[in-house]
Amino acid sequence: MRIALFVTCVNDLLYPGTGRAVVRLLERLGHTVEFPLTQTCCGQMHGNSGYRAEAVPLVRNVVETFRDYPAVVAPSGSCVAMIRDAYPRLVVDDDRLAAAVAELRPRVYELSELLVDVLGVTDVGAWFPHPVTYHPTCHGLRMLRLGERPLRLLRAVRGLDLIELPDSTECCGFGGTFAVKNAAVSTAMLADKCRAVAGTGATYLAAADNSCLAHIGGGLARTSTAVHAVHYAEILASTPEEPL
Known part of the structure; x- marks a missing residue:
């Protein structure tokens, strides 16, 4: 399966090992993982703080960046929730962008959702004796x-x-x-x-x-x-x- 990694700001800047772990895990399971270089912040801090005008361009960029991928995975429950829950409310007065958001939302998964619900796997061959x-x-x-x-x-x-x-x-x-x-x-x-x-x-x-x-x-x-x-x-x- 062709999967896009949405690494998110926190992971990109502070925890890059998490993004690398997602790639290593999915490739070990036989999937192709791509990292679109145009990805930026999802706009969560802007939207949650009331800065709608600043958040909408970030929404538009996320939609454009991931529009051609059958699945998008993010190792961040909060950023996935931002796309699923907040995006529709942020773009309610832009019909074209709202339609693009509606098309993207079902293809964006938190890692465990992708593994269990989409790929149908729970045993990923991991070893961690702790x-x-x-x-x-x-x-x-x-x-x-x-x-x-x-x-x-x-x-x-x-x-x-x-x-x-x-x-x-x-x-x-x-x-x-x-x-x-x-x-x-x-x-x-x-x-x-x-x-x-x-x-x-x-x-x-x-x-x-x-x-x-x-x-x-x-x-x-x-x-x-x-x-x-x-x-x-x-x-x-x-x-x-x-x-x-």
Whole structure:
């Protein structure tokens, strides 16, 4: 299958290893992955902050960049949710762009959706002999309703000990600009999440969004907790020959 990688801003700038992991994983499964160089930001920060005029050109670029691909995968639940949920509302007064958005939306997938629902695979041949706990980020949990998909993929990883995270559905307190505008509340939510993660005894915390992992990982580091935050795509790409 020909698949376009929408790597997203956070991954491109701060976590390029996640994008490489997605490519390695999908190519190992026999698929062709392309990286369109015209891709930019999806406009999430602009749209969420009320800057509609600044967001719409970014929407148009995403539509143009990915219009010819049968499937687009993004290792970010929040950016996929932006395309699915926010794009239609941003372009409601532009019929042509609205039609293009409607055509694109069903072809954009978060990684676990692509693997489980489209490619029909849960065992991707991964190997990761470590105790891992999983945080279901808010966009993936509440907007994309990823449900058990990421957990099914992690349970099939050889050697991995998946430990349940208490109160896993509680937000970590990041929320993009929420953490900046409501720092005290965000910090309190983060402290709760870090205590829950540390209490599992896991050595790795996995999630579908590196933005949330950066937030939680920073909190864990400041409390000297020996838990490593890692995108679950990097775990799925790990093998004895190419370990994380």
